[in-house]
Amino acid sequence: EVQLVESGGGLVQPGGSLRLSCAASGFTFSSYWMSWVRQAPGKGLEWVANIKQDGSEKYYVDSVKGRFTISRDNAKNSLYLQMNSLRAEDTAVYYCARDRAGGAGAFDIWGQGTMVTVSS
Amino acid sequence: QSALTQPASVSGSPGQSITISCTGTSSDVGSYNLVSWYQQHPGKAPKLMIYEVSKRPSGVSNRFSGSKSGNTASLTISGLQAEDEADYYCCSYAGSSTSVFGGGTKLTVL
Numbered sequence: 507e508v509q510l511v512e513s514g515g516g517l518v519q520p521g522g523s524l525r526l527s528c529a530a531s532g533f534t535f536s537s538y539w540m541s542w543v544r545q546a547p548g549k550g551l552e553w554v555a556n557i558k559q560d561g562s563e564k565y566y567v568d569s570v571k572g573r574f575t576i577s578r579d580n581a582k583n584s585l586y587l588q589m590n591s592l593r594a595e596d597t598a599v600y601y602c603a604r605d606r607a608g609g610a611g612a613f614d615i616w617g618q619g620t621m622v623t624v625s626s
Numbered sequence: 627q628s629a630l631t632q633p634a635s636v637s638g639s640p641g642q643s644i645t646i647s648c649t650g651t652s653s654d655v656g657s658y659n660l661v662s663w664y665q666q667h668p669g670k671a672p673k674l675m676i677y678e679v680s681k682r683p684s685g686v687s688n689r690f691s692g693s694k695s696g697n698t699a700s701l702t703i704s705g706l707q708a709e710d711e712a713d714y715y716c717c718s719y720a721g722s723s724t725s726v727f728g729g730g731t732k733l734t735v736l
Contacts, residue, residue, distance in 0.1 A: 550728070
């Protein structure tokens with residue numbers, strides 16, 4: 507079964523850090539661009555970052571540039587999001603998603619999401 | 627990286643057809659045939675319904691169709707069914723390997 511499973515969410519204070527993980531199974535992980543997409547409570551979807559198959563290219567939404575780092579380990583079939591200098595507005599469910607369109611944003615497989623709450 | 631514009635809500639009766647619009651700019655929707663649509667039920671992950679403007683992934687009903695004209699893309703759902711009630715999001719490629727979503731549209735089946 508093709509599957510993505512996120513983990514690592516939780517409650518963190520403003521200015522703190524958190525590392526999200528996404529474990530992939532059921533497909534050739536190293537063949538796909540991967541993305542993180544977030545959804546604040548009661549709000550819409552927001553694309554956050556993506557990474558090329560070999561990790562050589564990474565792109566971010568302006569609001570997280572310099573604070574978040576996307577990475578992957580193809581040997582472990584895993585995607586990561588290192589989040590530093592967290593702000594209240596980063597509170598959201600974070601989804602990892604497979605991009606079938608080579609970085610062009612057609613997300614055909616999604617995880618169940620992991621909740622990140624930034625609050626004191 | 628401004629969000630695409632969608633109507634906040636649309637509604638229709640069972641069996642009817644509805645259309646959800648998604649307006650962007652010449653830098654995203656207008657420049658690329660790379661618009662996708664997602665269905666999201668409460669508490670669930672989004673599901674890809676349409677990609678590359680009008681293509682349906684395997685398993686998605688042919689009641690769902692997509693189109694684009696200029697800077698505006700559209701999702702049409704024909705033969706509305708109760709299970710179609712959900713939030714719908716458009717997404718467009720915005721250049722430099724980035725993507726932008728719309729604000730979402732809540733579909734109510736009356």
